[in-house]
Amino acid sequence: MLYRFFSSLKTSVYILVFLCILFLIGTIFPQGENIDDYIEAGGKYVPIVQALDFLDIFMSPLFITATFLLLLNLAFCLYDRLKIYLKIKRRPMDFQALKQHAKVITFNNGNLTNQLRNIGFTLKEETEDGADPGVKIFEKGVPFWWLSWFYHVGIILAITGFFLTSLLAFEKDVLLYPGEPETISLYSEDTRWNMFREWLGRAEPELREDDQYELSLQEFRTEYYQGLKIDYPGEKLDRLALGAGIKKLEPSREGFSYMPKMWLTRLNVRKPDQKVLDAALWVNRPFRTGSLTLYQMGFEQMVTLSVGGEEMEVEARMPFTVEGTEGKFALGSLRLGTLYKRDGSREEIIPVTSLYYIPEGTPSAKELIGELSLGGQLNAKGISFKFMDYREGSYLSYRKDPGVWIVGLACLFVFLGLIVRCLGAWYRIQCAFEKNTAYVLISTRGILADRDRIIRKLHRAKTA
Amino acid sequence: MTPEEILLRDALLLSIELKLYWFVALSYGVCFFIGVAYLISSNPGTGKALTWGLRITAFLHTLLILFRTYEGMRPPFQNLYETLSWFAWFANMTYLYAQSRWKEVHLPGFLVAGIAMAACLYSLLTRSPVIAPVPPALQSPWYEAHVITAFLSYAVFVVSFSVEVCYLRFRTPPGTTPGMFGFIDEGFRRWTHRLVLFGFPFLTFAIFSGAAWANDAWGRYWSWDPKETWSLITWTVYAIYLHTKTIGKWKDTPASVLNMLGFVCMIMTFLGINWLVKLLNIPSLHTYAV
Numbered sequence: 001m002l003y004r005f006f007s008s009l010k011t012s013v014y015i016l017v018f019l020c021i022l023f024l025i026g027t028i029f030p031q032g033e034n035i036d037d038y039i040e041a042g043g044k045y046v047p048i049v050q051a052l053d054f055l056d057i058f059m060s061p062l063f064i065t066a067t068f069l070l071l072l073n074l075a076f077c078l079y080d081r082l083k084i085y086l087k088i089k090r091r092p093m094d095f096q097a098l099k100q101h102a103k104v105i106t107f108n109n110g111n112l113t114n115q116l117r118n119i120g121f122t123l124k125e126e127t128e129d130g131a132d133p134g135v136k137i138f139e140k141g142v143p144f145w146w147l148s149w150f151y152h153v154g155i156i157l158a159i160t161g162f163f164l165t166s167l168l169a170f171e172k173d174v175l176l177y178p179g180e181p182e183t184i185s186l187y188s189e190d191t192r193w194n195m196f197r198e199w200l201g202r203a204e205p206e207l208r209e210d211d212q213y214e215l216s217l218q219e220f221r222t223e224y225y226q227g228l229k230i231d232y233p234g235e236k237l238d239r240l241a242l243g244a245g246i247k248k249l250e251p252s253r254e255g256f257s258y259m260p261k262m263w264l265t266r267l268n269v270r271k272p273d274q275k276v277l278d279a280a281l282w283v284n285r286p287f288r289t290g291s292l293t294l295y296q297m298g299f300e301q302m303v304t305l306s307v308g309g310e311e312m313e314v315e316a317r318m319p320f321t322v323e324g325t326e327g328k329f330a331l332g333s334l335r336l337g338t339l340y341k342r343d344g345s346r347e348e349i350i351p352v353t354s355l356y357y358i359p360e361g362t363p364s365a366k367e368l369i370g371e372l373s374l375g376g377q378l379n380a381k382g383i384s385f386k387f388m389d390y391r392e393g394s395y396l397s398y399r400k401d402p403g404v405w406i407v408g409l410a411c412l413f414v415f416l417g418l419i420v421r422c423l424g425a426w427y428r429i430q431c432a433f434e435k436n437t438a439y440v441l442i443s444t445r446g447i448l449a450d451r452d453r454i455i456r457k458l459h460r461a462k463t464a
Numbered sequence: 465m466t467p468e469e470i471l472l473r474d475a476l477l478l479s480i481e482l483k484l485y486w487f488v489a490l491s492y493g494v495c496f497f498i499g500v501a502y503l504i505s506s507n508p509g510t511g512k513a514l515t516w517g518l519r520i521t522a523f524l525h526t527l528l529i530l531f532r533t534y535e536g537m538r539p540p541f542q543n544l545y546e547t548l549s550w551f552a553w554f555a556n557m558t559y560l561y562a563q564s565r566w567k568e569v570h571l572p573g574f575l576v577a578g579i580a581m582a583a584c585l586y587s588l589l590t591r592s593p594v595i596a597p598v599p600p601a602l603q604s605p606w607y608e609a610h611v612i613t614a615f616l617s618y619a620v621f622v623v624s625f626s627v628e629v630c631y632l633r634f635r636t637p638p639g640t641t642p643g644m645f646g647f648i649d650e651g652f653r654r655w656t657h658r659l660v661l662f663g664f665p666f667l668t669f670a671i672f673s674g675a676a677w678a679n680d681a682w683g684r685y686w687s688w689d690p691k692e693t694w695s696l697i698t699w700t701v702y703a704i705y706l707h708t709k710t711i712g713k714w715k716d717t718p719a720s721v722l723n724m725l726g727f728v729c730m731i732m733t734f735l736g737i738n739w740l741v742k743l744l745n746i747p748s749l750h751t752y753a754v
Contacts, residue, residue: 007705013714017702023697027690058688122628162686171683213709225597228474236589242479243486243588251471259597283600284681295683342470399683406684411672419546447662 006076015070022063029054059166059192067159080151082222085145090125092135095432099439105455107438110459112431121429121455133432141426144445147417154413161410165403167193174215175300177393178268181216186291186400214270220276220299222337222393224349227259230447256342258335263296265394265415281396291400298395301334303353308384319358327380328358330366335389350374351390357381425449477535478593484528485549485588491521492552493579499574506644511570515563518556518573522581525553535594541611542602544738545591550611551734552580554619562623562655569646571634572626579622586735606677614670614695618730620663621702623679628656628720656723657709664702671695694737698729 005011012398030038033055039046096339098104113123113136122139128134170188188194233239241247264282269289271277279294282289287294301316319328332354339347339463351374357367369380377386426445430437440458442451465473483529490536529549529592532540559576563569578613631653634645674695688691705722708714732740 009711013704013707013711016700016707019702020697020700022695023700026688027693027697027737028744030690030744041692165686182651228471228594230475230478230593230594232594240486243482245483249475249482251475256467256471260600261597262600262603284604284677286680286683293683295681343465344469397683401683404679404685407675411675415665415669415672418668422661422665447658 003080003428007080009077012070013075017065019063019066019070022057022066023273025054031058032056036044036421059463066350067163071156071159073133073151074159078152081145081149081203085149088145090137092127092137093430095132095135095439095443098135098430098432098441101436101441105440105442107458108436110401112438112440113434115458116429116431117456133434135430135432138429139427140432141424141446141449142420144424147424149419151417153412154410154415154417156405157410157413161403161406161408163403165401167191167403169399169401169403171397171399173297173395173397175393175395176215176217176220176265177391178217178219181214183214184292184398185214186211186213188400203421210272212272215294215396216268216270217265218268219266219392220392222267222299222392223261224335224337224339225261226339226342227257228342229254229257238244243433255318258339261422263299263339263394265296265396266367267394268375269294283353291402293399293401295397295399296394297397300395301389302393303331303334303387304389305331305387306384308383311388316353322383326382327360327381328356329380329385330356331372332356334392336390336392351387353387355380355385362380374457421446423447426450427454429454468579474535474595478595481528481531481535482588482593483594484524484531485584488525488528489581489584489588491517491524492556492584493575496574496581497522499571499577501720502528502570502645503574504754508568508646508750511568511645514573514577515560515570518577522553522556522560523575525549525556529553534627538598539608541608541615543591543596544594544600545587547615548583549609550615551618552583555583555622556580556617558619558623558659559626561626561671562659566652566655567647569652571621571630571645571648575626575629576623579626601681604677604680606673606680609693610670610673610677613666613673617663617670618666618734620659620666621701621727621730624656624659625724627659628654631656631742632720656720660702660723660726664706666693667699667702667720671699672684673744690750691733691737694729694733698733740752 009184029049029326035046035050035055038049038055043049049055057063092098093101116138117123119140123136124139125138126134126138168191170191172184172188174180174182189198209266231250231252233242233247234379238247242249256371256442262282264280265279266278266385269277269287270293271289271436277289279287279289281294281296283296286296302313303316303414304311304313307322313319314331316331316334319330321328334351334353336349336351336386341347355369355372357369357380359365359367370378371386372378372387374387374390424446425448427449428443430443432440433439443453444451495514498510498514501507502514529540532546532549536542541550555576559573563573604621630645634648635653636642636647636649638649674686674692678687701707701722705719707725708719708722
């Protein structure tokens with residue numbers, strides 16, 4: 001009873017529908033939000049949200065149960081189909097049934113068997129049916145039932161990989177400045193597995209030296225493109241007028257803009273075995289060694305200013321106060337590095353930032369005072385600001401995820417299985433000969449299977 | 465060239481492109497109205513005009529995409545303005561291929577033209593066409609693979625949906641003479657299944673390549689971000705559809721409902737989620753696509 005339930009395709013459909021509903025809930029309720037914040041923000045259906053863990057639906061008992069049921073269903077289905085596939089016996093049709101089949105095609109040729117072999121078919125089964133001529137089964141292509149089995153195994157692997165990731169993976173950040181090495185560890189107390197161990201009352205494993213890496217920044221570089229600025233109208237009617245040629249598109253008077261091209265970090269990585277590696281990484285190009293993966297996330301810029309003759313270090317994009325002045329000041333992002341210009345040339349940007357004044361109590365009324373380049377000076381609100389120096393730190397994240405390779409392998413299984421199953425071609429031909437007439441019945445599977453092409457080939461071979 | 469000359473040249477190229485794009489949108493609009501006339505008159509000549517209209521529009525749209533590629537010196541699918549254009553083009557091309565295999569059935573072209581026109585107008589009226597350099601986060605071969613396969617699958621699902629709607633509304637009984645709009649029979653309907661079978665591996669690859677890209681860019685292959693989750697909903701709905709096609713009682717109306725639901729989910733993944741993210745103020749990693 002239980003076996004029949006779990007190996008049924010209808011059960012798969014019901015579980016998938018239920019999972020879809022849970023996915024949907026996950027896109028409506030803010031995931032990872034605290035229940036108190038949810039209530040404060042005017043959230044509705046609080047008792048249900050709390051009871052069913054809708055704010056962390058993808059780790060809720062409901063979701064885990066549904067996924068586990070899907071795993072069980074997949075495992076039962078695979079076992080059930082495996083039993084069937086291993087016992088598959090191709091039973092050729094009865095000759096009379098074949099001869100009278102609505103889709104049977106006749107050829108006046110007794111040598112069709114060789115022609116089928118020539119176009120890639122292999123003989124799989126053959127029967128002699130008493131007085132009637134024997135019926136043969138020829139096939140071509142990968143049997144679709146095995147492909148289907150193969151990508152369902154991939155789905156089981158993917159769910160397992162997801163499970164390992166959610167249990168064992170962790171991610172942390174590190175900020176590196178030149179000359180200030182940082183040590184990171186590939187052990188974290190924050191994984192769900194370690195939290196579960198703690199909940200069970202098990203002792204925390206000791207931090208080990210053999211999972212520690214030392215990182216020292218050698219270089220952090222930013223690069224920019226020169227972007228086009230055009231006064232493109234926001235109003236729909238103006239856009240229509242532009243398309244109709246009534247209005248003309250003009251380049252912006254502000255000229256070009258600076259668009260980020262790349263943030264690149266070069267660093268030395270001292271591995272637990274004391275071997276030092278030269279590493280380079282940038283956005284979309286992480287650095288991997290052993291179980292450690294480093295990602296470029298962003299950067300931090302510190303600017304040394306002389307404010308009214310007194311030196312102070314401030315962080316770009318963060319407001320700061322100057323003694324004796326009302327309101328706050330802030331520096332915009334520090335722009336430096338290489339500029340790739342539209343005319344194909346390159347230019348080293350002189351480090352420059354913008355100085356803003358934020359009036360007390362009205363942060364939205366931020367006022368641009370002017371641009372401040374390295375060595376330059378600006379006067380604002382009776383104070384002189386001089387750009388003395390700067391330093392840039394690279395903001396990296398590091399991660400250990402034992403599930404990722406299983407998911408990668410699963411993706412390969414699923415994709416290859418699906419693409420060959422859905423797009424590939426599989427043919428089965430049942431044929432029998434009576435005197436000089438061949439009776440042929442063709443079945444196909446897969447988008448690229450072309451019954452007419454096979455018929456044409458058989459006709460061509462006959463003519464040749 | 466001086467910087468001023470470069471700016472003027474870019475502005476001129478963009479003006480030409482915009483005129484062509486508006487013309488393509490108008491052309492889809494004309495096809496849509498020919499389709500409406502066909503629906504009212506059921507005149508086979510009008511049906512043929514609809515298909516020819518879509519063929520001419522496909523040619524113009526191909527020119528537009530080539531022009532944009534030349535203008536930006538890169539394949540044009542970096543933002544929603546460009547991907548909407550791809551989506552409309554892919555949908556039209558897929559329809560024209562499928563239509564070439566049917567005998568005198570032109571009706572689904574009416575829906576495809578309407579959807580393509582809506583995509584072009586949405587792109588032209590709400591997005592900026594200015595060609596911006598590719599930001600660091602999008603500089604990945606996985607990203608390109610992700611966008612191409614996602615839009616290929618979406619386009620195929622649009623055609624499958626159009627065929628399904630036409631079949632449900634105008635089906636002809638088996639073994640009879642053609643109906644008002646040709647042979648809209650079981651054989652024609654099988655195309656819905658074939659198209660989903662074709663699009664499904666590409667949708668799967670789009671999700672995988674997106675995950676591989678996220679793994680390289682953010683260190684996490686899956687974040688349960690609303691857009692990711694909706695893509696999984698779309699995938700699951702089409703997976704359910706494919707399963708129901710093998711279950712005796714469910715392969716007719718329930719499967720049709722699922723095919724249409726899959727289309728709704730696909731639109732939700734592509735566009736609707738952007739609206740949902742803004743409406744519910746949900747943080748999303750996919751803000752560049754919003």
